Amino acid sequence: MPVRRRSKQIRIGDVPVGGDAPVAVQSMCNTDTRDAAATVRQIRELEEVGCEIIRVAVPDAEAAAAIPEIRRGIMIPLVADIHFDYRLALASIKAGVDALRLNPGNIGTADRVKAVVLAAKERQIPIRIGLNAGSLPRTYHPELSVAGRMVHAALEQVRLLESLDFDLIKISLKASDVPTTVQAYTEIADKVPYPLHVGITEAGTPRTGIIRSSVGIGTLLYMGIGDTIRVSLTAPPVQEVFAGYEILKSLELRQRGPVLVSCPTCGRTEVDLISIAEAVERELMRTQKPVRVAVMGCAVNGPGEASDADVGIACGKGRGILFKKGEKVAVIEEKDFVAALMKAVQEL
Numbered sequence: 444m445p446v447r448r449r450s451k452q453i454r455i456g457d458v459p460v461g462g463d464a465p466v467a468v469q470s471m472c473n474t475d476t477r478d479a480a481a482t483v484r485q486i487r488e489l490e491e492v493g494c495e496i497i498r499v500a501v502p503d504a505e506a507a508a509a510i511p512e513i514r515r516g517i518m519i520p521l522v523a524d525i526h527f528d529y530r531l532a533l534a535s536i537k538a539g540v541d542a543l544r545l546n547p548g549n550i551g552t553a554d555r556v557k558a559v560v561l562a563a564k565e566r567q568i569p570i571r572i573g574l575n576a577g578s579l580p581r582t583y584h585p586e587l588s589v590a591g592r593m594v595h596a597a598l599e600q601v602r603l604l605e606s607l608d609f610d611l612i613k614i615s616l617k618a619s620d621v622p623t624t625v626q627a628y629t630e631i632a633d634k635v636p637y638p639l640h641v642g643i644t645e646a647g648t649p650r651t652g653i654i655r656s657s658v659g660i661g662t663l664l665y666m667g668i669g670d671t672i673r674v675s676l677t678a679p680p681v682q683e684v685f686a687g688y689e690i691l692k693s694l695e696l697r698q699r700g701p702v703l704v705s706c707p708t709c710g711r712t713e714v715d716l717i718s719i720a721e722a723v724e725r726e727l728m729r730t731q732k733p734v735r736v737a738v739m740g741c742a743v744n745g746p747g748e749a750s751d752a753d754v755g756i757a758c759g760k761g762r763g764i765l766f767k768k769g770e771k772v773a774v775i776e777e778k779d780f781v782a783a784l785m786k787a788v789q790e791l
């Protein structure tokens with residue numbers, strides 16, 4: 444793994460972001476923020492699966508007014524997402540959010556930006572400059588590439604905040620295609636010291652969105668770029684958190700919960716391995732143990748192929764072999780495959 448880019452560390456509530464802090468996983472609620480009870484319910488579900496920072500949209504005064512109740516009901520830091528209306532940013536700060544995400548470029552006059560920045564500074568609340576490729580006006584530096592325009596716009600906003608003596612800054616530069624996003628983050632990474640929030644925007648439904656996000660976020664993380672990630676999916680937000688951890692676990696940047704490996708099946712497979720693997724995956728969601736579990740489709744190659752797993756099962760017709768670290772430890776009846784494997788996980 445290349446060396447991670449050393450960014451300035453900031454704190455979103457009690458979660459450090461940047462510097463040598465672990466890459467934080469975040470998500471965004473899709474409830475109506477004005478419905479505080481529903482929003483708290485969703486955030487608690489997200490907390491359970493390991494979400495570390497949560498953002499809510501604040502589209503109007505009623506949503507800002509719901510912030511104190513939401514804040515009281517949850518454990519993780521709360522970020523208010525603001526567009527256009529600087530008064531909503533001020534109201535959110537007053538209501539107790541831990542950070543703001545905004546695009547200073549669409550907040551209006553310098554006076555308005557200044558009012559928001561001063562209020563954030565007073566309470567030491569970080570601001571994420573959140574730039575999306577799609578929201579840049581066509582007339583903005585048409586001579587530059589899309590990534591170049593994003594970087595240029597972000598730097599203008601960084602300088603604006605810095606001119607107000609504010610440095611609790613985090614930046615995101617999201618496009619819906621991977622090459623543009625990677626290029627934009629790579630360019631800005633060398634130009635500013637601030638932590639970067641990495642993601643692919645409008646990535647799509649889980650089928651394509653997880654792939655696009657994994658390629659984009661994974662490429663950047665592998666280059667050492669990225670301090671917090673969000674996998675944007677057209678899906679319940681818990682799926683974003685699961686996908687975020689899987690990306691981090693794949694790169695061995697974070698450990699959270701088990702890793703399931705299962706073979707692709709082939710002509711040697713004599714059981715319904717897909718159903719077995721899916722059942723094991725469901726069971727594993729209940730544990731946070733950082734174990735590597737293998738579900739393999741034959742007794743011939745299974746244990747060998749999964750020899751780096753802590754525990755596994757090689758499923759043959761009617762019977763399977765339970766193994767630990769590649770060594771056979773028991774023969775299991777087909778009806779007991781999942782239960783025996785989970786028992787072995789618990790015993791580890």
Ligand code: SF4
Pocket residue numbers: 706707708709710711712739740741742743744745748
């Ligand atoms: S573990 Fe066995 S069944 Fe699975 S792909 Fe390998 S050889 Fe085929």
